[in-house]
Amino acid sequence: MKGIRADLHLHTAYSDGSLTPEYIVNNAISKGIKLVAVTDHDCMEGCNNFLAATRQKGLLAVSGAEISAYCGNVKFHTLGYGMDENKFRLFLDKLYKGSCVRAEEIISKLNKIGVEITLNDVNLCRFSLTAPIHVMHVANALVNRGYADTPFRAFGKYLACGKPAFSSACRPAPEETVKEITAAGGFAVVAHPARIDLDGQALYDKIKSLKDSGLGGIEVYYSTHTNKETDYYNKLAKSLELVVTGGSDTHHPVGNREIGKPEFFASPELLEKLKID
16 A cells, blocks of 8 residues: 555745645646645645635645744754644744844845845735745845846845855744644654755754654655655654655746655555544
8 A cells, every 4th residue: 555645845825935725736636646735934824725725626635834943054944734723823923023033134134235125125025924024035026126037046145054144033943843833733744854954963863852842754755855865764764763754845836846746655654643534
């Protein structure tokens, strides 16, 4: 038994993507995917519309979020599934307020190096003003103001770690993130571990220590993981008794990430963790 084909890492326009719930649902169905999850950065704003769209089409779904946790200046993104939004609300509010502080710091740093950009420029790039400000909103604003020709080049020139306007202000630690997810009744998973900029032993130690905070899984199957990395994290998950998950991390209708790639099948153990009957 392979289990149920799933894609548990998808983004909408509420964070740094451009997908609509309807696009995700229709595309997933066309590819034979049976279970999907929206995991926008630091918010669950799009989950209700998404879940309504999946119910209408008979697609299994779980609500989620990808929390942009950091170890110092190192991204340690953490996926959470099935949180009770009422119990998770204080943490989500904290993330929203933190994004505003961070955006102001980034804009101030940009202004100091002669880049003329305002918060209003950034807000014009946001799909929803009630969802957190994402760094890619700033990148899009930089493109609109003529400082780069693509958001990714704007990010690489100004906003990435080590660049003049980088900020990790108000980012939660992985430990806090995992505890908040589990306290809200959710299932916590390390996102795309091969993209975490820690050496092998440090990453292993961090993942192992997070089990004490409630970590339950590792995103083994991921769009940019090599076969070698997938094999390694499969073995790591088994050794630490963590559940294997998978997702494409698709943000846009076109690009190098496609809904349902890589192919992933959710095990009965994972379905139980996600509360899927």
